[in-house]
Amino acid sequence: MKLINKHNFFPVVCVLFTVIMLVKVIFEAVTQGLFENYQENIITIFLLSLLATFVLSLHYRFRRLPLILVIIVQYLFLVGVALAIVWASSFYEPLNENAYRDMFLSFTIVYAVGAVVYYISFFMGIRRANKTLSEIKAYQNEKNKNLKGEKDNEKDVE
Amino acid sequence: MKIQYWKDSSLQEDWVDVHYREENESIDIIKKFFGSFNSIMGRNDDGVCKIHPDSIYYLEVVDRKLFAYQEKEVYQLDYTLRNFLELFASNGFVQIGKSMVVNLYKISRIKADLNMRLRLQLDNGEILILNRSYKKTFLKTIQHIKEVHNEAD
Numbered sequence: 001m002k003l004i005n006k007h008n009f010f011p012v013v014c015v016l017f018t019v020i021m022l023v024k025v026i027f028e029a030v031t032q033g034l035f036e037n038y039q040e041n042i043i044t045i046f047l048l049s050l051l052a053t054f055v056l057s058l059h060y061r062f063r064r065l066p067l068i069l070v071i072i073v074q075y076l077f078l079v080g081v082a083l084a085i086v087w088a089s090s091f092y093e094p095l096n097e098n099a100y101r102d103m104f105l106s107f108t109i110v111y112a113v114g115a116v117v118y119y120i121s122f123f124m125g126i127r128r129a130n131k132t133l134s135e136i137k138a139y140q141n142e143k144n145k146n147l148k149g150e151k152d153n154e155k156d157v158e
Numbered sequence: 159m160k161i162q163y164w165k166d167s168s169l170q171e172d173w174v175d176v177h178y179r180e181e182n183e184s185i186d187i188i189k190k191f192f193g194s195f196n197s198i199m200g201r202n203d204d205g206v207c208k209i210h211p212d213s214i215y216y217l218e219v220v221d222r223k224l225f226a227y228q229e230k231e232v233y234q235l236d237y238t239l240r241n242f243l244e245l246f247a248s249n250g251f252v253q254i255g256k257s258m259v260v261n262l263y264k265i266s267r268i269k270a271d272l273n274m275r276l277r278l279q280l281d282n283g284e285i286l287i288l289n290r291s292y293k294k295t296f297l298k299t300i301q302h303i304k305e306v307h308n309e310a311d
Contacts, residue, residue, distance in 0.1 A: 067273055135304055136300060136303050139307045
């Protein structure tokens, strides 16, 4: 059995990278007592990714709602949570003057890129489906034409 | 013509094979006879009529009644949507909504609207909405039919 193939290659790389980074951060925190900006950022990004994936995975529950509305509401919710995390962290440590802007941009850019990729793949899927459909219909028409031709030939012979 | 009848209670369903050397009038009659088994009865204001599944563009359940839409005519059928699909899915019928089934061979084009819903434009100009819940099955079905055609070639 081939565990890694061309379909799961990049997901496997992402999982490995995530696991190694988390183990490293936790190991450093436990053995060396290190938990500074670098470690904190990694944990924050991991938790935000976890939350974003969870919220986005709920889209199937909102199939009755317009997709654009679902995408916008999910974005507003997630960016709200991200900014709330920044706000909450301000009680424990001083914030950089651009902290809110940086968090907003970090989240928005990733979300926008994801939305564009989804949008493009959606329209490419339609194009593929149209191509498949026209091939199916061409095959069916050809088949019907051949059947008709056979019958016409038989009539001519008679 | 040699005719044989076999009774076998272990069969899953009744079936008929017709072996012939070449098509002739008798074979044509037999084909038409067995083809009539695929026809279904539909009724409208003008009465009851025999319709062929391939002539149906789409089906819709309205008030728990199943209606078949041809290019111009509409007939009520004595089937449930599920029954109809079980019997005629191989004719290219696929579910696109909770109460709607379309004949794939009657779709001229798939389009997307602003809301990223799929709109199926039929050969007669009508437009049906493909529910997002059924999108995956729909795309899988057309892909499967294409693969079957490729294998047949």
